Amino acid sequence: MIRDIRNGSGLSLPMSETTTVHVRVLAVTPVIGKSKLLALASAEIVVAGVAFTLHGIQVIRTKDPDTGAEATGVNVPRYRASDGAWRQAVELPPELHKPLAHAILDECCELGITRRA
Secondary structure (H helix, E strand, O other), rough: OOOOOOOOOOOOEOOOOOOEEEEEEEEEEEEEEEEEOEEEEEEEEOOOOEEEEEEEEEEEEEEEOOOOEEEEEEEOOOOOOOOOOEEEOOOHHHHHOOOOOOHHHHHHHHHHOOOOO
């Protein structure tokens, strides 16, 4: 559902169309240290011809939830909330997050920051 915010009516309309989304990695910067943060990335996402840029995308060391093996993950930018908890600065649907993560991990592999299992 999409929300019509032009007149504040709260009108919801069904989304009946699909659109192509383009993801382009703009930069990946390695982070040196012993923390789980491996790199920070920036990417451009184009949805229905509208481009926006995400900075501060985190490439992290994590564990595979099924096997417990070491893995590499991608988190959207985060901020510290007033209660001290880290929260996502933007929530992407899986249809956007998955190709974004793959593009960033591919770039990290090319740069030697991480490798595919």
